[in-house]
Amino acid sequence: MTWNFDILPDFIFNGLSLGAIYGTVALALVLIFKATTLINFATGELAMLGAFLVYVLHMEQGLWLWLSMLIAMALSAGLGILIERSLTRPFDPSDHLPVVLITLGLFLILNAVAGDIWNYQVRILSNPFGKFPSWVPSVGGDRFIEVFGSRLKYQSIGIWVTLALALFILGLILNKTKAGLAFRAVSSNVESARLVGVHTGRTLGFGWAIASAFGTLGAVLVAPQLGGVNPNMMATILIYALAGAALGGLDSLGGAVLGGILVGLIQAVLVTWGGVVVFGQLYMSILQLAAAFVIILITLLFRPSGLFGTRRVERV
């Protein structure tokens, strides 16, 4: 075994930037889970569809990338509202199975529709953080800066800044707006929310909207790491995000972000860098995916509420 510490920062940076994306998608899962105690399995495919919208608007129609992203996020939000209204609201919210099946069905349908329209080839989508903008003074290369002798990519910095900004805006929406207050009330106690006059259906639609927009943001950020967009791009990302959400606590927004980042770190450091240490070379292993399941399993076994989730106490 060779403890190859000089390449470790590379893996940490990589883990932190992938983890931030898992955190973004985990946030989309937790937003809906908090309000409905329901896992929306279609989160990933909705996000994939959002990424394809950016592809169409930016790559095909030639719109400015960031404008395309904003439009795609808004359209995803609208689609989220539509799905909540038409596919989940008619069902009894206390009966989870039908709605979970619906989100699973939606997963398959969205994947098939995207596959039919765009087929399953990977299509290149511009990287919003490919090169440093020209106004940034060069301190290494035009795509990275040197930190601890390793390359910290502009892409990683861009992802972190974007996530931080998105979290800040989410915080403002949830804590400073009336709709945000209503959403927190519905998440805390649906029946009491109704008793103070909150229209719970509309409020859940609002949650679906924010969650879908966040998912789309995550998908656009992860696309360059996957070589581009394709209908299956979010399948494994969703599993890592689920692991992150479970680790952080399914009902904690902050926990989702931290859990996602931790999953990214565990993958990059324990699995990938650990692989280099053990095998002496970069050994791209399927164990990355297995690690996600191990994280879910260990969390559910030893701390079912996750690191930051509310512990359910049954008072008898």
Next chain:
Amino acid sequence: MVDDVFDEVGLKVENLHASYGAVEVLRGLDFEVPAKNVSVILGANGAGKTTTLRAICNMCNTSGTVTLGDRDISRTGTAEIVRQGMVHVPQGRGTFPELSTMDNLMVGAYTRKDNEIKDDVDRWFEIFPVLGERSSQMAGSLSGGEQQMLAVARALMARPRLLLLDEPSLGLAPLIIEDLFDRFITLNKETGLTMLIVEQNANLALDMADYAYVIESGEIALHGTSDQLKNDPAVQEAYLGA
């Protein structure tokens, strides 16, 4: 206290039925809550008291007619009923544990569009000073009595004309219960707020109420002014422990 906030309104319930699945819990209730009065519903566990309040707010399967003031609200959704001026403080208080005391009060004013919401918060902080001290604390960390005060204050933030209270004394120490009921009486006397209270503690309830109904197996078994019921031998035996 400001006394022009609440309008007078009465509640009229006719032939109210309610069921959970195949089980019929209410079997045709008729009763009235006169405006500016405090009425109370007494009854044993499982008699249908809580269901009565839930049925009035359309929170379960019901049939029958419920009239608030001059408006039929039998088919009005639960959230919409708040806008009609009736607010329900559910059993077990129903506060939002993950929200701060302040946010609990703010969400209580969700249906309002006026700009006196902050004034009302200050007013309830004055009346329940302990809530003011705990304004940034999460509601889940408050004691049972504080949570009950919060639940009542939150309901009043909607500026209701009629307040439904489901067992406000549940789980509270006797001294706190007395204090709470004193506040209810003051509120009713000073603002004329109409109240319908479900209560197991019959002594306390009859002391404060103008009118009382006794429910047995989903039907009104007895009704009358509080004094009449206090002197009724059957009520004394079953509910007052005489």
